[in-house]
Amino acid sequence: MSAESPASSAAVGVLYVEHSTWLHGWLRKRMGSHCDAADLVQDTFVKVLKARTAEQIREPRHYLSKVAKGLMIDLFRRRSLEQAYLETLASLPAEYMPSAEAQVTVFETLVELDRLLAGLGSKVREVFVLAQLDGLPYSQIATRLGISLRTVNNHMAKAMEHVCLMQWEHVE
Secondary structure, eight states: OOOOOHHHHHHHHHHHHHHHHHHHHHHHHHHSOHHHHHHHHHHHHHHHHHHTOGGGOSSHHHHHHHHHHHHHHHHHHHHHHHHHHHHHHHHSOGGGOOOHHHHHHHHHHHHHHHHHHTTSOHHHHHHHHHHHTSOOOHHHHHHHHTOOHHHHHHHHHHHHHHHHHHHHHHHO
């Protein structure tokens, strides 16, 4: 990853000075939390800085609100996932309770899986999960879901392409 150009950093600085207060208010109205809004403002500008596109932004409020909305959705998804995970842990008998370290590792894995599968259609995601996590052969997936084997193959190809692209984007 190359260093930020001075012009790009300066453009982000100008964006921040001119629009961070507005963005904070916009987020606070939608989230109902001053602290969450402040965190997302910072995350938004970090994302803009990393994208190195600040100099090309023609409609700053539209662009910033779009980036912030995506981050807000990610935050809500993560919280929902965390709540479901905590409820699952609470329902476990004490002898099956994983260690604190294992709980963190499992939750981080769940968040990564959620990120990788985000954007897939529900049927494609279901086929992928049945194949990769449940270990079902394609023929059983087709029977269980009432779809053809060819459709299962197509869904898996789509899912694998998506997951590979998501991993590639995450590395960059």
